[in-house]
Amino acid sequence: MPARFKDLALDARDHHALADWWCQAIGYVRRTNGGEERPAEWPVPIEDPAGHGPLIWLNPVPEEKTVKNRMHLDVVGDTAELLALGATLVRRRGDDIYWDVLADPEGNEFCVFAPRD
Missing domain, CATH: 3.30.720.120 (Signal recognition particle alu RNA binding heterodimer, srp9/1)
Structure with missing residues (x-):
């Protein structure tokens, strides 16, 4: 290794x-x-x-930051709460993806997955 x-x-x-x-x-x-x-x-x-x-x-x-991240964090959480903290929406979940893509206040992208019960 x-x-x-x-x-x-x-x-x-x-x-x-x-x-x-x-x-x-x-x-x-x-x-x-x-x-x-x-x-x-x-x-x-x-x-x-x-x-x-x-x-x-x-x-x-x-x-x-000037270009798209090649590596990013994935989190489980609430998109609306993260947006209220100052994140920005990059891409909303839809037919082709089941997570939201957000960016932190400096533009670093991360994916937000809804919590599972």
Whole structure:
């Protein structure tokens, strides 16, 4: 095996604001560094407080997103609530797809699947 999955990373112009947005959207929290402050310019790690989801790093970059993501997150959730938090609708579910495609406040696309009972 040449590699194994470690973490996810999202690029962001305002990595602190986007980390906070994703924490609110998916119930993650900022990973603490044993109470030690991280420099503001460093990437921000967020994690699932229950320990089930992957660690996500929000990495600062100088450029805005300009093209479609080749890799994206899939989440189970409520599209209307995510839109109310500031996501934008990219593509509504329809005959050919059974999920909505949204974008976070910096344009990173993600798919939203309806919860199953």
